Amino acid sequence: MKKITIAIDGYSSTGKSTIAKKLAKSLGYIYVDSGAMYRGVTYFAMQQGFIKDGILDKTSLVNALDQIDLQFKFVAGLPDAAMFLNGENIEAPIRTLAVSQQVSPVAAIPEVREKLVALQQAMGVQKGVVMDGRDIGTVVFPEAELKIYLTASADTRAYRRYKELIDKGDKVDFDAVLKNVQERDYIDSHRATSPLKKAEGAIEIDNSDMGLEEQFERILSHANALIERS
Numbered sequence: 734m735k736k737i738t739i740a741i742d743g744y745s746s747t748g749k750s751t752i753a754k755k756l757a758k759s760l761g762y763i764y765v766d767s768g769a770m771y772r773g774v775t776y777f778a779m780q781q782g783f784i785k786d787g788i789l790d791k792t793s794l795v796n797a798l799d800q801i802d803l804q805f806k807f808v809a810g811l812p813d814a815a816m817f818l819n820g821e822n823i824e825a826p827i828r829t830l831a832v833s834q835q836v837s838p839v840a841a842i843p844e845v846r847e848k849l850v851a852l853q854q855a856m857g858v859q860k861g862v863v864m865d866g867r868d869i870g871t872v873v874f875p876e877a878e879l880k881i882y883l884t885a886s887a888d889t890r891a892y893r894r895y896k897e898l899i900d901k902g903d904k905v906d907f908d909a910v911l912k913n914v915q916e917r918d919y920i921d922s923h924r925a926t927s928p929l930k931k932a933e934g935a936i937e938i939d940n941s942d943m944g945l946e947e948q949f950e951r952i953l954s955h956a957n958a959l960i961e962r963s
């Protein structure tokens with residue numbers, strides 16, 4: 734049976750990665766979290782001192798892009814691949830609110846996008862991939878057989894993110910998380926390069942009041958129909 738490419742896009746905390754991972758597992762496909770790569774570049778910029786008091790030194794970051802080696806690797810005992818930056822497992826620090834607060838301006842830099850899109854396209858060259866992000870159906874894989882656009886209200890998404898961070902032991906304030914979600918929504922959908930938008934032919938699913946199983950079944954049945962046809 735032929736393999737297809739599945740692109741899942743949407744705002745932050747719409748549950749893209751949960752659905753994408755479940756789908757990849759069920760189809761025996763590779764899952765790629767493209768957001769982790771933008772977070773990885775942001776973490777690198779913070780480590781190098783290119784972001785000070787919330788101000789990003791774009792020129793220094795762009796000049797240092799060839800020093801960044803990002804790889805997904807499996808770690809013993811964990812079900813999902815972790816993000817490695819220059820050999821260091823950065824899976825935990827890239828999920829903090831500190832990185833979330835800096836990532837959107839980094840993701841708006843055209844040179845950063847160019848580097849990461851090329852890496853993402855290389856990962857999907859043999860198909861059999863489920864990739865989630867903001868521009869997967871529009872830029873990375875415009876030819877993807879299945880494109881999903883996930884949405885949910887900002888409040889619902891902020892609450893999901895807040896719970897995730899609290900469960901991990903991060904002491905965060907709900908209003909700060911909501912503000913971050915709204916700011917990232919704005920920047921991600923208004924930036925000049927590859928703004929988040931629904932791809933042509935994408936199936937839109939608003940999951941504000943929808944459980945994981947219902948979404949999963951809907952997407953899986955679309956995927957199975959396309960796989961049978963291909």
Ligand code: DC
Pocket residue numbers: 745746767768769771772836837840841865866867868869917921
């Ligand atoms: O999916 P996430 O919240 O982990 O993504 C982190 C940030 O990276 C998000 O604010 C927007 C950016 N991003 C992007 O611009 N393009 C992608 N394909 C994935 C993420």
